[in-house]
Amino acid sequence: MSHPATGVLPNPWNIFNLQISPFWQDALGAGDRMHPLSLFVGRDDELQRLVDGLFGAGAGTSRRAIAGRPGIGKTTLIKRFKAQALAAGYLAVDQSVPICGDDTNDSVFGRVLGSVYDTVLSNRPGTIDHPAMQAAQVLVRTTRERVRGGGLSMAGFGASVSQGVANTVPSDVLIDGPRVLRDLMTLVQGSDAKGLLLHINNLENLTEAAAELAGRILRDLRDPMLMHNGLHVIIAGTQDAIQAAVMSHPQIRSVVSVLQLEPLPLSDVHLLLDERYAYLRLDPTKPVIAPVTPDATATLYEHYRGDLRGLLEALDHGVTPNIGLTRVTSTPPGATAGSIRPLTFEQLQPTLRRYYDEQLGALDEEHHVKRLVAWGTTDPHTPQTQQSLSALWEVKQSTVSLTIGYLIHHGYVMPLPRAGRSAMQYLLTGRSRLIFS
Numbered sequence: 001m002s003h004p005a006t007g008v009l010p011n012p013w014n015i016f017n018l019q020i021s022p023f024w025q026d027a028l029g030a031g032d033r034m035h036p037l038s039l040f041v042g043r044d045d046e047l048q049r050l051v052d053g054l055f056g057a058g059a060g061t062s063r064r065a066i067a068g069r070p071g072i073g074k075t076t077l078i079k080r081f082k083a084q085a086l087a088a089g090y091l092a093v094d095q096s097v098p099i100c101g102d103d104t105n106d107s108v109f110g111r112v113l114g115s116v117y118d119t120v121l122s123n124r125p126g127t128i129d130h131p132a133m134q135a136a137q138v139l140v141r142t143t144r145e146r147v148r149g150g151g152l153s154m155a156g157f158g159a160s161v162s163q164g165v166a167n168t169v170p171s172d173v174l175i176d177g178p179r180v181l182r183d184l185m186t187l188v189q190g191s192d193a194k195g196l197l198l199h200i201n202n203l204e205n206l207t208e209a210a211a212e213l214a215g216r217i218l219r220d221l222r223d224p225m226l227m228h229n230g231l232h233v234i235i236a237g238t239q240d241a242i243q244a245a246v247m248s249h250p251q252i253r254s255v256v257s258v259l260q261l262e263p264l265p266l267s268d269v270h271l272l273l274d275e276r277y278a279y280l281r282l283d284p285t286k287p288v289i290a291p292v293t294p295d296a297t298a299t300l301y302e303h304y305r306g307d308l309r310g311l312l313e314a315l316d317h318g319v320t321p322n323i324g325l326t327r328v329t330s331t332p333p334g335a336t337a338g339s340i341r342p343l344t345f346e347q348l349q350p351t352l353r354r355y356y357d358e359q360l361g362a363l364d365e366e367h368h369v370k371r372l373v374a375w376g377t378t379d380p381h382t383p384q385t386q387q388s389l390s391a392l393w394e395v396k397q398s399t400v401s402l403t404i405g406y407l408i409h410h411g412y413v414m415p416l417p418r419a420g421r422s423a424m425q426y427l428l429t430g431r432s433r434l435i436f437s
């Protein structure tokens with residue numbers, strides 16, 4: 001078998017009649033040939049609500065937060081929504097604006113201004129000479145030059161360039177910036193476009209302190225940054241980050257409507273994989289052999305509780321080392337001996353356990369790992385509180401807090417959405433459950 005069009009070299013996935021591994025973990029993106037939005041499945045209700053909110057705002061402005069655990073599909077849903085808005089006459093770009101732990105009002109405003117500028121320019125290149133665009137260009141250029149000069153492209157050239165410098169922007173961005181942004185939005189309103197979508201992402205990578213900081217920044221910048229007519233802001237993050245950054249300030253809470261994202265139903269997960277198999281089919285005259293059985297997908301998905309990225313990563317790590325190596329013990333009717341068949345959960349499990357166990361062993365802070373092992377070997381399925389862990393580990397609550405933070409950061413523990421005022425609960429993630437159960 002050879003690749004029909006591009007003449008790439010063969011790889012083991014070809015035995016399933018697939019061009020490459022279908023288990024990549026990137027968000028789908030408009031204009032991205034490897035991960036096209038045509039692979040999007042389900043989420044009809046959520047999309048409808050997003051579209052209704054957007055259209056309902058008319059010529060005004062709207063703000064929406066998408067809350068959900070890591071890997072549940074927030075970024076992909078927003079990208080799909082942006083594509084739909086684009087088709088309806090709004091301006092949008094594939095990129096999003098991150099908020100980081102060491103951000104300031106200036107740096108966030110500078111980045112948002114840059115994103116609005118890019119969005120107008122990408123969608124309406126003819127506007128580049130408009131006075132509002134020219135004025136924005138000056139500010140965006142200084143902002144980015146400062147960032148680039150201090151950070152990104154210089155990263156790796158010695159320690160003399162500190163993180164602080166990398167994220168510093170001229171503080172006068174908040175003197176001229178608000179007027180410049182307002183003029184940009186006036187330009188959008190006067191154009192043929194229905195409005196502009198601004199996508200703020202990555203609130204999920206923030207620590208609790210950083211999420212609180214992001215909340216203060218959003219509150220301080222609410223009027224000059226978020227409330228322009230024609231501007232539609234959409235913010236993605238975990239429940240806790242959205243709670244800290246959006247819900248804890250009345251000024252922000254009152255102008256943002258939150259959409260809680262639930263796990264994709266299992267039937268849609270099967271569909272997601274089928275779409276990828278069909279898209280990556282090597283020989284169009286032959287069917288694809290699914291690399292895993294539907295049962296294996298279902299069992300793994302249960303471990304991962306809605307975390308699609310975790311599930312896809314596990315499928316990739318579980319299948320890759322086993323391709324072509326599974327022993328055929330019995331030959332079901334219709335199959336010839338030695339033919340390629342989907343892997344079962346039982347075949348994937350030892351590989352996954354070994355893989356994630358090795359990853360765990362490679363972590364640098366052994367005392368945290370030991371505590372995870374104590375938890376996993378006692379009871380891997382029940383949620384714990386800081387108090388119950390304090391008893392289990394026989395350490396102070398402040399120590400529990402440190403360990404929990406470390407284990408969440410490395411993907412072995414996840415916080416559950418807080419129910420009212422009750423104590424925060426924590427659960428082992430899919431990879432931990434694969435190691436311990």
Ligand SMILES: Nc1ncnc2c1ncn2[C@@H]1O[C@H](COP(=O)(O)OP(=O)(O)O)[C@@H](O)[C@H]1O
Pocket residue numbers: 024025026027028039040041042043068069070071072073074075076077272308309312
């Ligand atoms: N509705 C969907 N249809 C198809 N694939 C999806 C869908 N939602 C998520 N995915 C896939 O699941 C993985 C995780 O999605 P992502 O949007 O990155 O999650 P999050 O932003 O919540 O962490 C990605 O590989 C993405 O392509």
Ligand SMILES: [Mg+2]
Pocket residue numbers: 074075076202
């Ligand atoms: Mg994301």
